[in-house]
Amino acid sequence: MNNAIEVRGLNKFYGQYHALKNIDFSVAEKERVVICGPSGSGKSSLIRCINQLEKHDSGDIEVSGIQLDDNVRNLDAVRREAGMVFQHFNLFPHLSVLENCALPQILSRKTPRRQAEARAGEFLDRVHILDQAAKFPGQLSGGQQQRVAIARALCMRPKVMLFDEPTSALDPEMIREVLDVMVTLAEEGMTMVVVTHEMGFARQVADRVVYMEAGMVVETASPEQFFTAARNERSQRFLSKLVTT
Amino acid sequence: MANAATPPSGEKPVARLVKLLFGDPLAAALTLLSAVLILALLPLVQWAFVDAHWTVAAPEDCRAGGACWAFIGAKLRLILFGLYPPQSQWRALTVIALLLTLVLLSLSPRVWGARLLGIWTLGLVVMLLLMRGGLFGLNYVPTSKWGGLPVTLLLAVISLGLAFPFAVLLALGRRSKLPVARGVSVFLIEVVRGLPLVGLLFVAAILLPLFLPPDWTIDKLGRTVAALTIFAAAYLAEVIRGGLQGLPSGQIEASQALGIPYWRMVWHIILPQAVQKVIPPLTNTAIVMVKNTSLVLIVGVFDMLSAARSAATDPMWPAPSKEAYLFVALIYFVICFAIARYSRHLEMGVKARNRT
Ligand SMILES: Nc1ncnc2c1ncn2[C@@H]1O[C@H](COP(=O)(O)OP(=O)(O)OP(=O)(O)O)[C@@H](O)[C@H]1O
Ligand SMILES: [Mg+2]
Numbered sequence A: 001m002n003n004a005i006e007v008r009g010l011n012k013f014y015g016q017y018h019a020l021k022n023i024d025f026s027v028a029e030k031e032r033v034v035i036c037g038p039s040g041s042g043k044s045s046l047i048r049c050i051n052q053l054e055k056h057d058s059g060d061i062e063v064s065g066i067q068l069d070d071n072v073r074n075l076d077a078v079r080r081e082a083g084m085v086f087q088h089f090n091l092f093p094h095l096s097v098l099e100n101c102a103l104p105q106i107l108s109r110k111t112p113r114r115q116a117e118a119r120a121g122e123f124l125d126r127v128h129i130l131d132q133a134a135k136f137p138g139q140l141s142g143g144q145q146q147r148v149a150i151a152r153a154l155c156m157r158p159k160v161m162l163f164d165e166p167t168s169a170l171d172p173e174m175i176r177e178v179l180d181v182m183v184t185l186a187e188e189g190m191t192m193v194v195v196t197h198e199m200g201f202a203r204q205v206a207d208r209v210v211y212m213e214a215g216m217v218v219e220t221a222s223p224e225q226f227f228t229a230a231r232n233e234r235s236q237r238f239l240s241k242l243v244t245t
Numbered sequence B: 001m002a003n004a005a006t007p008p009s010g011e012k013p014v015a016r017l018v019k020l021l022f023g024d025p026l027a028a029a030l031t032l033l034s035a036v037l038i039l040a041l042l043p044l045v046q047w048a049f050v051d052a053h054w055t056v057a058a059p060e061d062c063r064a065g066g067a068c069w070a071f072i073g074a075k076l077r078l079i080l081f082g083l084y085p086p087q088s089q090w091r092a093l094t095v096i097a098l099l100l101t102l103v104l105l106s107l108s109p110r111v112w113g114a115r116l117l118g119i120w121t122l123g124l125v126v127m128l129l130l131m132r133g134g135l136f137g138l139n140y141v142p143t144s145k146w147g148g149l150p151v152t153l154l155l156a157v158i159s160l161g162l163a164f165p166f167a168v169l170l171a172l173g174r175r176s177k178l179p180v181a182r183g184v185s186v187f188l189i190e191v192v193r194g195l196p197l198v199g200l201l202f203v204a205a206i207l208l209p210l211f212l213p214p215d216w217t218i219d220k221l222g223r224t225v226a227a228l229t230i231f232a233a234a235y236l237a238e239v240i241r242g243g244l245q246g247l248p249s250g251q252i253e254a255s256q257a258l259g260i261p262y263w264r265m266v267w268h269i270i271l272p273q274a275v276q277k278v279i280p281p282l283t284n285t286a287i288v289m290v291k292n293t294s295l296v297l298i299v300g301v302f303d304m305l306s307a308a309r310s311a312a313t314d315p316m317w318p319a320p321s322k323e324a325y326l327f328v329a330l331i332y333f334v335i336c337f338a339i340a341r342y343s344r345h346l347e348m349g350v351k352a353r354n355r356t
Helices: A043-050 A071-082 A096-110 A113-125 A140-154 A171-185 A199-205 A222-231 A233-244 B013-022 B025-050 B059-064 B070-079 B086-105 B113-133 B149-174 B179-195 B197-211 B220-245 B250-256 B262-277 B279-299 B302-313 B323-351
Strands: A005-014 A017-027 A030-034 A057-062 A082-085 A158-163 A191-195 A207-214 A216-221
Touching: A005 A043, A017 A043, A017 A207, A017 A216, A017 B279, A030 B113, A071 A082, A082 A140, A082 A216, A082 B250, A082 B279, A096 A113, A096 A140, A096 B059, A096 B149, A096 B262, A113 A140, A113 B070, A140 A171, A158 B113, A171 A199, A171 B025, A191 A207, A207 A222, A207 A233, A216 A222, A216 A233, A222 A233, B013 B025, B059 B070, B070 B113, B070 B149, B070 B197, B070 B250, B070 B302, B070 B323, B086 B113, B113 B149, B149 B179, B149 B220, B149 B262, B149 B279, B149 B302, B179 B220, B197 B220, B220 B262, B279 B302, B279 B323, B302 B323
Parallel strands: A030 A191, A030 A207, A082 A158, A158 A191
Antiparallel strands: A005 A017, A005 A057, A207 A216
């Protein structure tokens, strides 16, 4: 069977700076992978290369069997397969919550408006925020905004969901509501790649933890293994810091 | 209630008034300045209202002094419609009515969109055909005979409307990663901004025909619109660029991640936000452009100001140019003030949405 995501020999430079060094990374269908690592280790760069918010310099990227190359069609197709949730939500502030979820379907999939709104309502209900559908993003709390952002991505019916630190811009009391939505999503069998430092979440849902440092994948392990007996000295140091802070 | 009205110190109302008007040096200065201004305005009030002639039996009756508002009544058609044939002036009036209707229909941001744009395009075509005639038994009126308020309004609306898409392209080009697009945009914007509008109008109306082959007769009104459009586009481009600059990159990233195609993203995601951010300078440009249309009189286009000027040269009336200019100024003021109030209203809407 095809992997949901297949990355081989990925290199990424920002000018002279070598941000991703020969990364091999794959995610099976329905697998949940948590990526962690210190700041600047290239976690964001990696998942942003997967849906080409950043262009990579060399290596192969395949999403749902679609090879990313110079063909723009394939790029569009990959972006349709992969939904993304950002640290800072990036909701469209000039559109109502419902419109945030409906309009992208209309614009990128040419979904008829009625159908798009129905689906928007359905997914807003799933993230328990349908009652706020008429409000604007600026009128919601951070946790609510992030749940809307998740609903917006899900409305596009992606096969894979990419999360880049979805809870790290949130006040502590709002983290739970977002994680709960993500746990439910995982239980429903969504393929997920999550950059996060929420180790409780990793323990609860991850099939695999990938530890990155300095643009390289340093360790890949199951959560139990990673948290109880990290093999690599560097991931051990990272974990001990997480516990103390 | 009675308690609240009584000042705690027990001051007398007169004392409070004196304190309010002369309490500190700034207040005293302002009070004096206002008094001088009011005194200076008294003769104007006398002229405009007390001694004014609202109706006269003959133009000679206005010689007595005081404003001759009767002149405006007598020349209203000339000022509003210029040399447009009197028996067809209902068409010009209909154009004004149509335009006002469209404006009123477009006030609520909720109706903005591609459909409204279509309606406006259609409406403007209908207005131009109505002015021009030559169809459906309407007699043909060449653009050289068009004049007055319809010309002023059409010049403003059409030049701003046509300028907007160019302005968007220039603004996007100026921020583009492609050096060629950026260079061309910067060059065009700076060249046009460096030229006075009067110069641009001269080039379009007078010089351009000298260089074009003689059988290439683009209408003078059309060339004037082109000059106004180019001018407005350069200024609007800079305003829109300001709006684009404040836009977080996350908005574009989110659009890309959702697979929204580029031009749809520009139209639905980027522009609405950029425009919302720059409502005050956008309003400013719109108001300036409305008033700039009056400059077309120097190339012989008969806008409202030119019409008023020519009305005032009628030797039958004793020098009524003050009244004519004041009347035109009042119309300009009403238009510009309405634009300003409307933009204020839009801004409040944006603010309300961004607050809990
Ligand atoms: N657009 C950019 N231009 C230049 N350098 C960049 C750019 N984006 C990232 N970098 C650099 O690449 C490296 C990896 O960045 P990346 O954002 O992928 O790290 P990260 O692991 O997500 O870190 P964090 O936990 O802080 O989000 C960092 O050193 C960063 O400074
Ligand atoms: Mg990051």
